[in-house]
Amino acid sequence: MPDDSPTGPLMSPTAQPPAVPPPMAQPRRDRQGTAILLMCVTALMFAGQDGISRHLGSTYSPVFITMLRYWFFTVFAVALCLRAPGGLRAAMRSKRPVVQFFRGMLLALEIVVTIECFVRLGLINTHAIFACxxxxxxxxxxxxxxxxxxxxxxxxxxxxxxxxxxxxxxxxDVFTPEAALPFLAAAMFAAYGLLTRLAGREDSAMTSFFWTAVWGAVCMTVLGLRTWEPIAPQDIPWLLILCVCAGCAHFMLIKAYELAEASALQPFSYTQLVWISIFGVVIFGETLAPHVAIGGAIVVGAGMFTWWRSRVRERAARR
Known part of the structure; x- marks a missing residue:
């Protein structure tokens, strides 16, 4: 989340780093093997978070779940900004505050929509469409x-x-109006990615990272407090795991980008689809229908081609 949000291959729609800052400084050597391993582990953790979100979303409001996650994420973002050059004060300075506001609000609402998709359509069907x-x-x-x-x-x-x-x-008969929800989530996340690029023309990645967390937390708190409900004791560990894993996954993703170019790592984020399929079938009893597998492969292949073409254009521009 290069600009601060990867807009190439798939990353978890509910755990996508709202604006992963690039390395604080360019690495002296490109330890690509370690970076690829970190990216694959991150994809696994993001898939696990989606599974937990699906589980909790069947009991609690997606707005409530997202609010709790953003509270934790804001603490994580502030801690990261404090360690960055210039500290929190530098991260707070934005030349595009309106764009930053809409970015944060849009991503938070997209996460709510995606959790609702998980509950209604399942992990596999949601990700197959979101990959667009x-x-x-x-x-x-x-x-x-x-x-x-x-x-x-x-x-x-x-x-x-x-x-x-x-x-x-x-x-x-398998088509229902609610099947369009993952496409809505994908469109919202695409708009967020474009606004991230727009903000990145004047704001630093750390500034976008900070304001994405803050504005998202503000938005979800305004919407989520009215949905507050008691949390069952057996669900508290799942919420804690969800929040802790989110922080760990974001940190590993940032470390991966410090070790290698984002463009070299993006294809490996698609390993999340493999884990999603496994979790969906084994844990939630979902069915990987042939048309979903074929259609998802077509979408992923098209996305990989657009990523490859962007790399070609970048290399040509450097010459």
Whole structure:
């Protein structure tokens, strides 16, 4: 969350680092093997968090769960900013406060929508559709950021959305209006990613990281306090694990970006889909239907192509 939010391959929609700051300084050597291992472990932890969110979301309001997570995340973000050059005061200075506000609010609401998707549609179906968010970013990067989108990426976008149609199977009994919810979450996260790039033109990554946590916490506190409810004793450990794992996963992701280029690590974030499928089938009794697997593979393949094309353009620009 390079700009401070990875907008390439999939990362957990409910645990996506709201604006992972890049390394404080460029590493002297690129320890890519360790970075890849950290990314794979992070993807596993993010998948586990999604599973816990699905479990808790069937009992508690997604707004309530997200509020508690943001309280913990804000503490984590403040602690990280205190260790950064310039400290908390530097992180608080923003030249784009309005953009930062909408970024934080948008990501928090996207997490709420995604948890609701987990409960209604399951982990597998949600992630199969959510994986299209890099394609939405490609579509909107032209009008929003003024970036050039070539015909190859437009073709990848078209192929990716065909994959979504394969997953949803419109016109058949398995299609329901609520199946569009993961697409809404993907669109919200894509908009968040574009706003992150926009803010990154003037604000540092640490500033975006800080204000994403703060504005998200403010938004969820305003919405979440009215949903407050007693937490069953057996659910308290799951909430604690959810919050602690989120902090650990974000920290490992940041360390991975300190050891290697984000563009080299992004493909390995797709290992989360493997874990999601395992957790969904083994723990929650979900079914990995053939059309979901095929459609999801098409969406992921299209997203990987857009990532590859962006790397090609970056290398060409450096020459």
């Amino acid at each position: 968010y890099p394609l939405i970013i490609s579509v909107l990067s032209g009008p929003v950021l003024g970036e050039k989108v070539g015909w190859r990426r437009w073709l990848a976008v078209a192929v990716g959305f065909c994959g979504i149609l394969v997953v949803l199977q419109p016109g058949r």
